[in-house]
Amino acid sequence: MTEVIEPAIETVTIDVVLSALADPVRLTLVRAFDAAGDWTCGSDVLKDTGVAIGKSTLSHHIKVLRDAGLIRTRVSGIRRLVTLRYDEVEQRFPGLLTMLREHGPARAAAESPASTP
Amino acid sequence: MTEVIEPAIETVTIDVVLSALADPVRLTLVRAFDAAGDWTCGSDVLKDTGVAIGKSTLSHHIKVLRDAGLIRTRVSGIRRLVTLRYDEVEQRFPGLLTMLREHGPARAAAESPASTP
């Protein structure tokens, strides 16, 4: 058992997805899982982002994203691995995740940076 | 005078847009302005949607959408007309508004309805 439930992609509504993405921490999470590409441990993926939150808060956000149909969770021994449902989400909401990819973490400065220092 | 300020489309960030669209009333507003197509009076556009809010609340939502770069406001005599910045927004966030168009008002029921009673 211990299989983690998730909604079928056809039942996912745009309202729920937008609400899920409206939180800065969850937006960071989605980008991080996207960057990771493969199954990743949720508590590791925020390491480089500078976001520091309690583990129960992280668990809460993971659940919100999963219920919104954006990520998938798999049980692997003692830990849980997470991956972005990229293809499914893109199939249902074309351009959404691509958008997040291209418009990276909101930089306060300009739009056309010379490089990434 | 009385020209209404709005952000240049290049300065609009995805974070702000997502936050703006995360509210059900504002989502309804955007869909209604999209359906209207042309310059429309803000206080008229909700008439058919069943959404009933005070005029100060409407003014607040209009401002949030305008600050997010999604709509544009023009002064016309005694009233203010609003229009969706469709092309600009689609140019900057391809697929976003198309998404809202195709995934209409969240119906609680199934995905493939026989008709619209």
Next chain:
DNA sequence: TCCTTAGTTTGATCTGCGTCGTACCGTTCG
């Protein structure tokens, strides 16, 4: 078997924001 580790659940707290009422501002018309 017991301890450690990873994660969820629960309960409590607190801040953000959607809402409203009222006052205020600008435009039109009598």
Next chain:
DNA sequence: CGAACGGTACGACGCAGATCAAACTAAGGA
């Protein structure tokens, strides 16, 4: 001019949700 109308600005209120700490569950390893 002054009244009526459309809309904004300003406080105030209340609720949803983000956060944390602590208790609980489950899997591995000594």
